[in-house]
Amino acid sequence: MNRKENIQQLKTETFDICVIGGGASGAGAALEAATRGLKVALIERKDFSAETSSRSTKLIHGGVRYLEQAFKKLDFGQLKQVKHGLEERKYVLQNAPHLAQPLALITPVFSAFEAIYFSAGLLLYGFFAKNDSLPKAQWLNKKKTFERIPTLSKTVHSSVMYYDGQLDDARYCLALAHSADEAGAATLNHAAITSFTKDQSGKILSATVKSQLPEENGLEIEVKAKVFVNCTGPFSDAVRIMANSEEKARISPSKGVHILIPKEFLPGKEAMLIPKTKDGRVVFVIPFENKVIIGTTDTPYYHLEKEPILESSEVDYLLETMQPFFSKMPERKDILSGFGGLRPLITAKGANPNDTKSLLRDHAVEVDEKSGLVSLLGGKWTTYRLMGQDVIDAACKELNVEAESQTKNHFLVGGKNYNSDNFKNLMNTYALPEDVAKHISEKYGDRAEKVLALTHFDENLTKRLHAEYPFIAAEVIYTVREEMAVSLRDFFARRTRFELLSWKATKQSIPSVADLMAAELGWTNEQKTTNINTYSGMISHFQTQAGVQ
Numbered sequence: 001m002n003r004k005e006n007i008q009q010l011k012t013e014t015f016d017i018c019v020i021g022g023g024a025s026g027a028g029a030a031l032e033a034a035t036r037g038l039k040v041a042l043i044e045r046k047d048f049s050a051e052t053s054s055r056s057t058k059l060i061h062g063g064v065r066y067l068e069q070a071f072k073k074l075d076f077g078q079l080k081q082v083k084h085g086l087e088e089r090k091y092v093l094q095n096a097p098h099l100a101q102p103l104a105l106i107t108p109v110f111s112a113f114e115a116i117y118f119s120a121g122l123l124l125y126g127f128f129a130k131n132d133s134l135p136k137a138q139w140l141n142k143k144k145t146f147e148r149i150p151t152l153s154k155t156v157h158s159s160v161m162y163y164d165g166q167l168d169d170a171r172y173c174l175a176l177a178h179s180a181d182e183a184g185a186a187t188l189n190h191a192a193i194t195s196f197t198k199d200q201s202g203k204i205l206s207a208t209v210k211s212q213l214p215e216e217n218g219l220e221i222e223v224k225a226k227v228f229v230n231c232t233g234p235f236s237d238a239v240r241i242m243a244n245s246e247e248k249a250r251i252s253p254s255k256g257v258h259i260l261i262p263k264e265f266l267p268g269k270e271a272m273l274i275p276k277t278k279d280g281r282v283v284f285v286i287p288f289e290n291k292v293i294i295g296t297t298d299t300p301y302y303h304l305e306k307e308p309i310l311e312s313s314e315v316d317y318l319l320e321t322m323q324p325f326f327s328k329m330p331e332r333k334d335i336l337s338g339f340g341g342l343r344p345l346i347t348a349k350g351a352n353p354n355d356t357k358s359l360l361r362d363h364a365v366e367v368d369e370k371s372g373l374v375s376l377l378g379g380k381w382t383t384y385r386l387m388g389q390d391v392i393d394a395a396c397k398e399l400n401v402e403a404e405s406q407t408k409n410h411f412l413v414g415g416k417n418y419n420s421d422n423f424k425n426l427m428n429t430y431a432l433p434e435d436v437a438k439h440i441s442e443k444y445g446d447r448a449e450k451v452l453a454l455t456h457f458d459e460n461l462t463k464r465l466h467a468e469y470p471f472i473a474a475e476v477i478y479t480v481r482e483e484m485a486v487s488l489r490d491f492f493a494r495r496t497r498f499e500l501l502s503w504k505a506t507k508q509s510i511p512s513v514a515d516l517m518a519a520e521l522g523w524t525n526e527q528k529t530t531n532i533n534t535y536s537g538m539i540s541h542f543q544t545q546a547g548v549q
């Protein structure tokens with residue numbers, strides 16, 4: 001992913017398709033189009049997956065709650081969406097096995113009646129996933145339940161265990177953008193589409209792309225493409241209305257937050273599903289990188305210009321929700337970090353846009369006849385591939401091109417030769433501790449050797465960035481050179497998941513990462529200091545708002 005070369009390409013070439021937005025939808029659509037042999041540009045305002053796509057619950061699922069609602073409300077739309085999710089689950093797992101794995105989820109129950117109810121529901125869920133290899137749901141008695149989750153409340157009767165998938169959402173999205181780049185797409189992050197140039201009938205001819213990096217001194221590019229594809233998730237309405245001011249808003253953004261706590265509260269490999277909160281939601285408690293993620297919430301959100309960060313009252317809500325299920329409760333002081341994202345929900349006909357729990361999670365493709373803009377609306381992480389396929393089918397129609405989808409069995413960058421035992425070779429060859437070797441192998445897949453080859457030139461690059469975490473200095477160099485990391489937050493929040501694992505440790509490691517990035521990217525001392533202060537200040541703000549130190 002070479003920024004200079006891609007900028008040159010964007011300046012000089014005319015593309016078949018320009019995809020706007022580098023989240024799961026846009027990066028997936030760009031890969032879909034590039035693997036069909038089309039000439040593609042992918043433009044992202046912040047970083048790849050900087051918004052919702054790095055802030056999900058990280059489940060690859062059909063949605064147990066949607067299945068329940070489909071039956072309770074006889075809602076075939078919800079059922080279709082569950083089926084889509086379960087069908088796509090296997091491709092997500094198969095195409096990047098280093099970044100997505102099966103996950104066992106345990107639903108604790110408090111009576112025999114609940115055990116029967118949830119067993120029946122989860123067996124039905126498995127029935128809709130008929131053609132995949134994940135184990136089916138099973139009931140676990142009290143003893144077996146406590147063997148797996150010893151921290152549960154003693155009042156739990158038994159549990160039902162079922163399987164879904166889990167992914168590292170930010171690195172998965174990056175792998176999509178990287179794979180699109182390797183398939184020929186010109187990808188660019190930190191560059192926003194700010195306006196369109198149109199012909200007399202209102203059809204879009206080109207878009208103005210403005211660099212958001214102060215170091216690029218207001219760089220502007222006029223990108224020409226035959227079709228523009230809007231994949232801006234919760235921000236879709238702004239681009240739709242920029243293309244055609246007569247369009248009406250269709251997205252109802254809904255905020256969801258998560259907190260992270262130490263692993264001791266959920267020591268096993270399995271996740272937990274809390275089937276019912278006081279406001280009728282489900283909450284997940286999920287192991288992630290040796291910590292535990294708890295979430296999520298669902299509230300309407302109206303300030304799209306502001307990051308939807310974790311608020312103190314939301315910490316209270318999530319801790320309270322866990323109360324009946326755990327023998328030892330995490331407290332506010334145990335919280336390591338938190339994050340919030342915005343669901344790009346589409347308002348269904350007749351639905352109340354403020355009741356975000358009732359809005360559709362399925363996707364829709366819209367073609368605006370006047371401007372020619374093709375928009376991909378709604379959807380979820382799990383179905384990103386199908387969403388990309390549907391939107392690029394529509395774009396191909398506009399282009400009058402016939403080209404079939406190639407993505408069902410397309411390995412993403414790092415996935416092809418990955419094996420979960422690869423870390424053992426890395427330990428021997430590079431004399432690495434097990435946790436570091438595992439981390440590098442799991443995050444970079446078959447590109448792990450490329451990361452570690454950097455240490456041949458400088459032994460210091462095997463050094464940890466923080467004594468308690470497996471991140472090493474070589475990753476800073478690699479992600480700048482090969483993965484278009486250009487800011488401190490690109491590295492801490494998305495190339496690695498450091499920011500999610502601990503706000504405190506992130507702050508402690510900012511100066512050393514800034515030194516490495518400054519040398520690679522040619523920052524002046526003044527630019528380095530500004531970048532350090534901005535990012536440290538941001539983390540302090542998150543801590544204050546969440547009431548967490």
Ligand SMILES: Cc1cc2nc3c(=O)[nH]c(=O)nc-3n(C[C@H](O)[C@H](O)[C@H](O)COP(=O)(O)OP(=O)(O)OC[C@H]3O[C@@H](n4cnc5c(N)ncnc54)[C@H](O)[C@@H]3O)c2cc1C
Nearest residue numbers: 021023024025045051052053057059193233256380381382
């Ligand atoms: C709390 C929460 C939990 C979730 N959990 C799950 C889950 O477990 N499983 C699941 O399947 N789904 C889950 N989802 C849904 C899933 O995360 C989203 O559907 C998905 O990430 C949306 O991706 P997107 O690409 O459409 O949007 P985004 O990731 O928001 O990407 C849109 C991108 O467009 C860019 N952009 C905007 N305007 C411009 C412009 N003018 N120029 C250039 N770029 C622009 C933005 O910077 C952004 O990066 C969850 C969502 C939330 C909020």
